[in-house]
Amino acid sequence: MKALVLAGGKGTRLRPLTHTSAKQLVPVANKPVLFYGLEAIRDAGITSVGIVVGDTGREVREAVGDGSAFGIDVTYIEQEAPLGLAHCVLIAREFLADDPFVMYLGDNFLVDGISGLVDAFRGTDCDARILLTRVSEPRFYGVAELGPDGEIVALEEKPEHPRSDLAIVGVYTFSPAIHEAVRAITPSSRGELEITDAITWLIDTGRRVQSHFVTGYWRDTGRLQDMLECNRIVLEAIETDLGGTVDGLSDVTGRVVVAPGAVVEGSVIRGPVVIGADAKISRTYIGPYTSIGERCVLEDTEVDYSIVLGDSAIRGVSGLTHSLIGRNVEVTRATGVPNTHQLMVGDHSRVQVRA
Incomplete structure (x- = not known):
């Protein structure tokens, strides 16, 4: 057959x-x-x-x-x-x-x-x-x-x-x-x-x-x-596997996968979450049901129930939820009143959001 x-x-x-x-x-x-x-x-x-x-x-x-x-x-x-x-x-x-x-x-x-x-x-x-x-x-x-x-x-x-x-x-x-x-x-x-x-x-x-x-x-x-x-x-079925580096200032609970080469610093991770190889997570909250792709950079950010594809960067953004972020995307803080954001962003894009 x-x-x-x-x-x-x-x-x-x-x-x-x-x-x-x-x-x-x-x-x-x-x-x-x-x-x-x-x-x-x-x-x-x-x-x-x-x-x-x-x-x-x-x-x-x-x-x-x-x-x-x-x-x-x-x-x-x-x-x-x-x-x-x-x-x-x-x-x-x-x-x-x-x-x-x-x-x-x-x-x-x-x-x-x-x-x-x-x-x-x-x-x-x-x-x-x-x-x-x-x-x-x-x-x-x-x-x-x-x-x-x-x-x-x-x-x-x-x-x-x-x-x-x-x-x-x-x-x-x-x-x-x-x-x-x-x-x-x-x-x-x-x-x-x-x-x-x-x-x-x-x-x-x-x-x-x-x-x-x-x-x-x-x-x-x-x-x-x-x-x-x-x-x-x-993500409901994953098992914890901390193959990357998680520093002592981070709080990781629930089922979390940190792939080899990934680094988590001063961050809070609430599983189930998958973080791809060579990603860098700094001073960030990642909530349940989130997948972060390989080589992504997240700094001073809050994200949950989302998918972030490889080689993207999110800096200084809070309240990011129910979002699908493409490859090679940059999302950064914009001035204004904080609110919740829902994004669907194509590859090779650059977005500024209120945060």
Whole structure:
């Protein structure tokens, strides 16, 4: 069995951060979201992985390499434009050959992995098994309608009046029958080959399409609040590891990771918190559910429930919360009345805030 990982797309909901970075490489607890997916695929026993890339392909290639760091073998597949999920299957035909495969959207975050889905698919003769989860607002998702035996009988894309609360998560398993389906459909009104249309074609032609439910935690990491929530979930499971230097004037409590080369001086850290390699934290308060990237500098600052990417500096800022700060960003104190700040800042930016 193979895997097809989709790592293209524009990431419009995370702009301006994704103007300069692949959305799949935005880190959760200092590890790119895409890496969690690749590890889940490996843990499901799949080692042959095709990664579909677009405009940010160079960055993805540099981050993932040949896959050996994950115990997988990676083949890169170029998509000239975001022409739909089914188009990704179409252009991956040579790589996929006639093998069954799992298709994984690279910005999905699943705590419990995909082994259950893959094992269930391998144990049946269905042509597709689709991962689903119940959501409170199904009109914002692709929605599945089930028959009495758990088979999928219909799909709707962001329906105004949903017939169920079962959202399509973005992880699918397919038999080679899907290749006939993606060749048979035509582009939708938005000019894309939709995977929901291809699955509907399978259903309409009498192929078996089964459902599988998410166990544990799932998020599509396309929005700021989803990134912060995924960060919180991962940090809940960390164990204290003070591999860096923490001086005697600092107060560190709770589960805290200080990576090798990082220095904490005269600061208060309340876990769960992760501080990346070679970061420097001075006279700073870092509150729960915060990830600080490698080589960051924080001085005279207060921050909690936030993600700060590598090589950024924050100096003299208080009340920083629920924020996602990009790479190579500088945030400094501005004169004025103190207040609470909520920031989403793109790479290579410079921001002054009231503090």
